[in-house]
Amino acid sequence: AQSVTQPDIHITVSEGASLELRCNYSYGATPYLFWYVQSPGQGLQLLLKYFSGDTLVQGIKGFEAEFKRSQSSFNLRKPSVHWSDAAEYFCAVGANNNNDMRFGAGTRLTVKP
Amino acid sequence: GAVVSQHPSWVICKSGTSVKIECRSLDFQATTMFWYRQFPKQSLMLMATSNEGSKATYEQGVEKDKFLINHASLTLSTLTVTSAHPEDSSFYICSAGAGGLKPQHFGDGTRLSIL
Numbered sequence: 422a423q424s425v426t427q428p429d430i431h432i433t434v435s436e437g438a439s440l441e442l443r444c445n446y447s448y449g450a451t452p453y454l455f456w457y458v459q460s461p462g463q464g465l466q467l468l469l470k471y472f473s474g475d476t477l478v479q480g481i482k483g484f485e486a487e488f489k490r491s492q493s494s495f496n497l498r499k500p501s502v503h504w505s506d507a508a509e510y511f512c513a514v515g516a517n518n519n520n521d522m523r524f525g526a527g528t529r530l531t532v533k534p
Numbered sequence: 535g536a537v538v539s540q541h542p543s544w545v546i547c548k549s550g551t552s553v554k555i556e557c558r559s560l561d562f563q564a565t566t567m568f569w570y571r572q573f574p575k576q577s578l579m580l581m582a583t584s585n586e587g588s589k590a591t592y593e594q595g596v597e598k599d600k601f602l603i604n605h606a607s608l609t610l611s612t613l614t615v616t617s618a619h620p621e622d623s624s625f626y627i628c629s630a631g632a633g634g635l636k637p638q639h640f641g642d643g644t645r646l647s648i649l
Contacts, residue, residue: 455637457640462625462643462645463642463643464538464540464627464640464641464642464643465578465627465629465640466640467637467639467640470637511577511578521583522568522580522638523580524577524578525577526576526577527576527577529575
């Protein structure tokens with residue numbers, strides 16, 4: 422079965438600084454990869470997804486992620502963080518037709534003024 | 535974009551009560567709906583997968599008689615927590631998928647507090 426590891430439980434960055442959130446996956450076939458963001462007490466919002474094709478994926482809110490098969494990674498990046506980006510970020514991997522989705526433990530992002 | 539509505543957003547009730555949570559896909563037909571449970575500061579744990587018109591598939595360790603799932607139409611799935619107890623208190627989130635390569639879309643979650 423597929424699995425996801427997010428090595429960083431909590432990250433703090435200054436507003437305007439760049440951001441990279443790490444995600445490593447384990448899956449025997451081509452994975453379907455996702456990044457979601459969750460604000461406190463809210464559901465999950467899809468930031469971006471990778472199914473195939475270009476390994477650099479652009480998402481909403483200025484986020485992008487790069488799929489690196491050799492490293493089994495799908496790290497999320499943003500060149501300049503805004504205070505409103507403070508939230509919990511989840512990486513997820515789906516098998517088959519993405520109906521079987523597994524989530525990482527999440528990374529909590531704090532943005533310093 | 536696709537919208538999934540989950541209701542209620544917050545419920546507090548006495549121990550022993552049964553609680554029903556609804557999950558609706560508002561602008562697409564959801565062939566599959568998913569129910570997750572999230573403990574504070576933890577990730578989402580898949581509880582069960584439901585397909586319209588068939589029985590739900592429960593993950594290992596999830597009591598199907600405790601967490602009743604009904605997916606009666608392509609736009610509605612319900613989760614009923616039967617005879618709820620304090621240890622059932624949690625944040626429950628549903629998601630809906632239209633199948634194929636379309637990603638799941640999540641509801642805003644239901645915070646369940648059992649006194």
